[in-house]
Amino acid sequence: MTVTYTARVANARFGGFYKLLLLWRGSIYKLLYKEFLVFFLMYLALSITYRFLLNENQKRSFERVSLYCNNYANLIPVSFVLGFYVTLVVNRWWNQYLCMPMPDRVMCAINATVHGSDERARMYRRTLMRYCSLSGLLILRSVSTAAFKRFPTIDHVVEAGFMTRFERKKFENLRSSYNKYWVPCVWFCSLAAQARNEGRIRDDHAYKMLIEELNAFRGNCGMLFHYDWISVPLVYTQVVTIAVYSYFLTCLIGRQFLDPAQGYPGHDLDLYVPVFTLLQFFFYAGWLKVGEQLINPFGEDDDDFETNFLIDRNFQVSMLAVDEMYDDVPVLVKDRYWNDSEPRPPYTAATLFQKYLPSFQGSTFDMALAKEDMQFQQLSDIEELNEETLSSQFPLLSRLLQGVGASPLASSAALSAAFIPPGSRSSLIKRSTNNVSGSYNSLYQENPQDLPLPEPLAQADEEQPSTPMFYTESQTFFAPSKEAVPSLVDCIQTSQDGETTA
Structure with missing residues (x-):
């Protein structure tokens, strides 16, 4: 039977786990005490022989052999192989439990889809549920020793009421050399189709949902069969077992206390009981015992799955749900908090303090900011094309461009088009800090062609009309010609609500 101790450790407190160390059933002491005694007696026999x-x-x-064994014992990677092995076994153990065939979803689907209060409808529901339970029983008696001892033959299954004699005859007449746990699932599908043709299942959506729930149940049965068939590779189990036991056989000689008069390094004390070696054996061998117990949870160990209990529970609950509880609904009444907009269930005296605890509002609920940091900033105060920011966006690239070509005037027009001079007409496209709506209209109060060019741009236009340029303190940019400048302004359109879009 499974050892349950969760109630003992419900609250973390000082010495909370100390009580668990005194438990015997399911404990490491019960699993390991025989191996521990054998190891200690063998160590004691070698020590007496040596002395x-x-x-x-x-x-x-x-002594020379002991020193040799002690030096090379650590070459055996016990922690590495044992840690990976136990992790694999524990994950496999829990996944096997998740695949246990539980009929709860199927019984709810049968109750919701197979309608009728007459005897035939009741027979449909009970038979469908019995087929589902029969499939689970057949797979459990195939993988669990406890379930097989309870139902060793098909006659015991028939005698227990999971199968009728006529069904047993059909089951045995089916010629197949493989496990036939899936046969009741096929009967289930055929019987559900018959109920659909008779109108007991009212529509195809309900029939589809019922078959899907059965397939999920059958999938769990199949996974249990595969877990029983495909074990952890034997070579992995052998490597771990050989590594652990060979390590401690080496420790029997290498951890002996040698004569201190010989002056061997690390042998200054002469004790009779190797305390830390025994603790190491307890931990490593106990770790191996954990893997040994969990690698097949369908046996009869203290922590193995209680398959017979699950068989009883599943059969009783499922039959109760599809038969006596069908169409048995309590009277529909108003609940106790019908007129309360904020219902609050009562507290007992032991839990009253929880009523006054504040509810969680978020991790930033109590965060504080300075008053000036909480002031909203107007978007009009932010200049979109700041000249200083634009001139320093590409400092490294600007320094490299100074040496392109024989002279600045020899650069190509395509390269110059990638840069916008700070003093060009496009720099006028920004919001005024005083009047936002007025700034939009001010862009179009005069013809863009009549606007004066910046001084560097005008000088460059006189010297080289085709490729004008302007200068800054550390950079030289090539500006577009006068004919190209109005095209930048023409791309700007003003909507009726005063917003500017490019």
Whole structure:
């Protein structure tokens, strides 16, 4: 039976786990005490032999062997292989439990889809549920020793009421050399189709939902069969077992306390009981025992799955749900908090303090900011094309462009088109800090062609009309010609509500 101790550790407190160390059933002491005693007796026998039965020459030889074993024992990767092995086994153990065939979803689907209060409708519901339980029983007796001991033959299954004699005859007449746990699922599908033709299942959507729930149940049965068939690779289990036991066989010799008079490094004390070696054996061998117990949870160990309990529970609950509870609904009444907009269930005296605890509002609920940091900033105060920001956007690229070509005037027009001079007409496209709506209209109060060009741009236009340029303190940019400037302004359109879009 599963050892449950969750109630003992419901609250974390000082010494909360100490009580668990005194439990015997399901404990590591019960699993390991025989191996622990064998290891200690073997160590004690070697120690007595070394101290009292060997002569001086034999002692020196034993000491050299002991030092050799102690030096090379750590080459065995016990922690590495054992850690990965136990992690794999524990994950596999929990996944097997998640695949246990529980009929709860199927019984709710049968109750909701197979309608009728007459005897035939009741027979449909009970038979469908019995087929589902029969499939789960057949797979459990195939993988669990406890379930097989309870139902060793098909006659016991028939005698228990999971199968009729006529169904047993059809089951045995089906010629197949493979496990036939899936046969009741096929019967289930055929019987559900018959109920659909008779109108017991009212529409195809309900029939589809019922078959999907059965397939999920059958899938869990199939996964249990595959978990029982495909074990953890034997070579992995053998490697872990050999690594652990060979390591401690080496420790039997290498961890002996040698004569301190010989002056061997690390052998200054002469104790009779190797405390830390025994603790190491307890931990590593106990870790191996965990994997040994969980690798097949369908046995009869203390922490194995209670398959017989699950068989009883599933059969009783499922039959109760599809038969006696069908169409048995309590009277529809107003609940206790019908007129309360904020219903609050009552508290007992032991839990009254929880009523006054504040509810969680979010991790930033109590965050504080300075008053000046909480002031909204107007978007009109932000200049979109700041000249200083634009001139320093590409400092490295600007320095490289100074040396392109024989002279600044020899650069191509395509390269000059990638840059916009700070003093061009496009720099006028920005919001005024005083009047936002007025700034939009001010862009179009005069003809863009009549606007004066910046001084560097005008000088460049006189010297080289085709490729004008302007200068800054550290950079030289090529500006578009006068004919190209109005095209930038023409791309700006003003909507009726005063917003400017490019």
